[in-house]
Amino acid sequence: MIIKAVSYLSPNLFWYYQAITEAIFRNCGLKIELMEATTDPLDDQLLQHDHWDLMFICGLPLIRHNRIAVKPLQLLAAPVMLGDRYENQPIYFADIVVNAASNFKRFEDLAGTRFCYNDRGSNSGYNLLRYRLLSHSHHQETAYFSDVQQSGSHQRSLQWIVSGLADCAAIDSVVMEAELRQFPELAKSLRVIESMRSPMPPIAVSSRLAPSLIEQMQNTLFNPDPDLQAAMTMAQVKRYAKVTAQDYEPIAVTFDAAMQLGYEAIA
The missing domain is CATH 3.40.190.10 (Periplasmic binding protein-like II)
Structure with a gap:
């Protein structure tokens, strides 16, 4: 099985997302093809048609996509960064x-x-x-x-x-x-x-994936092997945490407040 993955996040950490996919390959035996997105998630027809299996995505487009998707994305985990300001939270x-x-x-x-x-x-x-x-x-x-x-x-x-x-x-x-x-x-x-x-941008997966496979992927993140741990340290990631859709509700609140007042564009 080949897992199709995409990153919608900043390119200066793409190397790290690649390290995560390699860790999943080592621990789950799944080959992953990771691509860097060339379009906004909400404009990505591949995302709209449930092409991607694994996604590194910002919380706002995740929420907006899930509101209209036939099959909403599931949350795999979110990183907790090193540094006091992050309070050991995602x-x-x-x-x-x-x-x-x-x-x-x-x-x-x-x-x-x-x-x-x-x-x-x-x-x-x-x-x-x-x-x-x-x-x-x-x-x-x-x-x-x-x-x-x-x-x-x-x-x-x-x-x-x-x-x-x-x-x-x-x-x-x-x-x-x-x-x-x-x-x-x-x-x-x-x-x-x-x-x-x-709330921290999460890793999301397609709801098509088997629960057992999702659990394997989570275990890879929650119990990193030495190679992934080294990459996490380099990226200043302390650990991974379980997250739910409810954790991202604060983003929805900020977005909805602006939309309800017709305040779409900053001026």
Whole structure:
């Protein structure tokens, strides 16, 4: 049996998702073909037609997909990151990042600045910041930011801030930490002024898979062999945790609040 897998997450951790698929092969005897997605999950016809068996996916598109899918995706597990801020829980943060040389100290200082984001379907890069604006009534203003541009990725958003093409962005904390490990010189040019907590992007599987197979995959993650443990350490993953659809309800709340008010696009 060949397991068809796809990652919709940041490319700077694709090597790690590959290590997970290799661990599943070692422990379950299943060959896995892992691909990097070239489209948003909600635009992926292969996902809509239940082509994928295993998915590395953001919580927001997972929720939105499952609301309309004939066969909703099941949750396999979610990583718990090393570091005190993660509190030994499967959470992450949308870090609001500015140039370290700027005078921006708090969120309110960002009014009239240039905001960039990875894509509008992103929880950390778009949805959580939109909810931040909504919950503080900033969306009622004609425009909070002077300019809003899509960068295409968290990494490019960081580059835009460093180079002065944008003033601020909301960045996935795990992606940012991985980027700073790879390019430590970036740290001196960036500063986080606020953070928004959210459930961690999970690993999901098709409901077609046999329960016994899903359990085998979970055991691979919950009891990592030495090779997977080494990859987890390199990626700063402490462990994997069981998660349920209910754990991702906070994301649904933030998304629904904006949609109910017709607040789809940040301005």
